Amino acid sequence: MDNNKLLDNPFAVYTPENLTAGQIVSLFVAYPEFSKFEINGHQFIDGHRGSGKSMMLRMMCPDCQSIEKGSFLDIKYFGVYIPIKTTIINNPEFLRIENELGGSVLSESLLTITILSFLFQNLKEHASNFISMHTESSKVESFIHNEIYYSFKYSGVKPENLEFLKKEINNIEEAFADIIKMLDEIYSETVIYIRRRALTKDSVDYNGPLLGFQDTVMNIIDGIQKNNILPNIPIYFLLDDADNLSELQTKVLNTWVSYRFIDKASLKISTQLNYKTYETISGVRIQAPHDFSRIEFTTNRTGSKKEGYLSFLKEIVEKRLELYGINKTAEEFFPSDRNQEIEIKKIEEIIKNKYEKEGRGYRQNDDVYRYARPEYIRLLTQKKSSSNYSYSGFKQLVNISTGIVRYFLDPAASMYSEQQKVNKNVNEIDPTIQDRVVREEAGKLLNDFYNISTQNDRAKAEQYGLSNIDKLQNLINGLGEIFKAHILDELESQRRLDSFTISGNQTQELKDILNLGLIHGYLYKDIRGSRDGLGRETRYVLTRRLAPMFSLDPNGYSGDKSLPADLLQLLMNNPKAYTSSLRTKGTAALNQGDLPLFTEVENDR
Structure with a gap:
């Protein structure tokens, strides 16, 4: 690297203005x-x-x-x-x-x-x-x-x-x-x-x-x-x-x-x-x-190009490791929790054995992909130990970053520092450290709404009621509870969800709150052709950085939830009125009436 000086931490993030040309070229991946x-x-x-x-x-x-x-x-x-x-x-x-x-x-x-x-x-x-x-x-x-x-x-x-x-x-x-x-x-x-x-x-x-x-x-x-x-x-x-x-x-x-x-x-x-x-x-x-x-x-990293993003981040990580003389692949340096993967493999075998009589997907592997990890999370939750699900392993960390390089590098830098406290010469990051840092980052994000609000926002809230930041926080929590209800419902055909489309007419207030979520990285969106072939529709994606806060599986999705605009309006302004019903009734609370609430899409692997 330029000036022959390595950064203090292989995953440290500095603003480009504070890096020399040699450092930028050494770290840059096209x-x-x-x-x-x-x-x-x-x-x-x-x-x-x-x-x-x-x-x-x-x-x-x-x-x-x-x-x-x-x-x-x-x-x-x-x-x-x-x-x-x-x-x-x-x-x-x-x-x-x-x-x-x-x-x-x-x-x-x-x-x-x-x-x-x-x-x-x-x-x-x-x-x-x-x-x-x-x-x-x-x-x-x-x-x-x-x-x-x-x-x-x-x-x-x-x-x-x-x-x-x-x-x-x-x-x-x-x-x-x-x-x-x-x-x-x-x-x-x-x-x-x-x-x-x-x-x-x-x-x-x-x-x-x-x-x-x-x-x-x-x-x-x-x-x-x-x-x-x-x-x-x-x-x-x-x-x-x-x-x-x-x-x-x-x-x-x-x-x-x-x-x-x-x-x-x-x-x-x-x-x-x-x-x-x-x-x-x-x-x-x-x-x-x-x-x-x-x-x-950003959008190019959350949809069909997800695998390209995985390869891209793998190259970034391995280039940085090489600069530090660490001869490991990204997967080796960020290993998954071995015991967890063994248990998930057992569930995969059970699903394969049941496929002929109880299969739901077009292929056996579809069911394995859709249900094995969500079922593992559900079983942990039944045992009151959902926090024991390990958000570790390179691929899982990549998915949690939701297409933003810094959201991988910043936690990785913290993990490296934590691992150095255990052993000075770091050759891999222990899964428990990975999981702990990811959970801490998710907690900060979910509690960071106050920090993104302005003094004017808070003054208006005191005078007129909920501020836009309050409404965004309510909406994000409500969406998390909806997706959590699906992953915990073993009867649901689609359990791995993190995205939604909107049916019905949206108020300007709802549009403003959704846009605020996009600006601050709580939501992402893709514009695509509608499933009926008529016009275009917007798909919103909840950031996977929040997966640990709602016990969600960040490793892809298998469907979009179609949510009525008036439900989102309710979540913004009075979420408890709905989420309490969601907790007692589960996903049945979403299926009251004749509203078409679910749209199946291709597996996002």
Whole structure:
């Protein structure tokens, strides 16, 4: 690894900004979507926090690509990583101009300055050597004396503040550093103006520069290409966590997406499923695939590509183990509870022997897959020892992570630390430690609702009753109880459930709560063709990280529950009225009346 320094723990998770290029390349495993994201064109990549978006964007930067490809000359694009969270572009004072005349102009100028600052920082750090060795000095002078000078002059920068751009260029790094300093000064000037406006009711004139994407950024990019400042490659602006932009800034960014310049530059935008709008400044909505393409980074890991995710995580784990000199497969390093697997095998044999007379599936193996592990959990529950079910073994840990890499790595790091307390040289993680950590993580998640609520949420709850966070917590607990009732009912044809579709009309309140669950990772969704072939339907998946809290089997599913919208509404607002009936009647409580509550799907193995 770069700097020849291993991380403290093979499964430790650090933000990509805090890793060196060598460390990122050493740890990185190519995501299935990575090759798609490397092609020209504007793209959105949507996924929950921890799904690996930032790592992928950071891997697209020139320092990482130079290591990966062998040299700077071999990179296919010049990636400029812009982590929105770490900039001051989303400071609260910028909300002051959201609804004011000229706010969009100031917002575009601030956003333009931000990406230009990152562009020149990357040119300074990663391209200076290439420019010094491969670009004629006359071309470098033309680029700075003409394209850069006039781009800023026409944006309103005073000529006397641009005199440094006309000087003889002796050091390209210093030249870029001076440009960055100038951009910082313009940014500071604009921010001070906005802050002053917040302190007076009177209008305040703005006399500073106003930078725009087309007339500033694209002119500079044209200059880069015309003067061979970089190899003949496009520039990718990699905007990470764009949810953190204000609504007006988001509209500015969408306006840029609507422009046609992808042969020279592309915008790669990551979101955490809370992107504020897809409207442009003019009110026109950008659309896929006309203006951009979209990669749903999380959804692709919860459905039909589950096995691909297993292989993907296996490669990540074994690459990290190899770096630490641990010669074990992922399965060997995270072994299952041996006694539990023996008992489940016995149940499998019983099911096989009964199949000819009592089989329910199309094949004997279908029944084994659907019923063996749920039956084992049921028997443990009868003995009042459901907590003894062991959530251990690599495959089971992968399934519990529900398609989010960090939700595997964070618990794995805790397991490694716990195992080190037992034996310093760790060669595998004891199943009891695996199970304990997974249960602790599930408990934290189920009790974390207070932490995701805002002070405003809690204030409203005190004044008006349940907050949205309370309703989400009620809904999640109610869904868990429904799925638990199925796994404990030996007469149910489908016992391994963790997902549902919705029948009936949904209130706006229900839609809002479901969306809140998606944003915070308690729910996932897939959009697919309906079973009757008419239109599309949404399937919601409860995160398998909560499996230990409801004694669920996280190893796949064999059906979707069709739940009425009014039942979900009841669970949100008064769950005890329903879950008490569910506990006494079991799944019979779900089958009152003529509502079609269950839809069978193919086995998800």
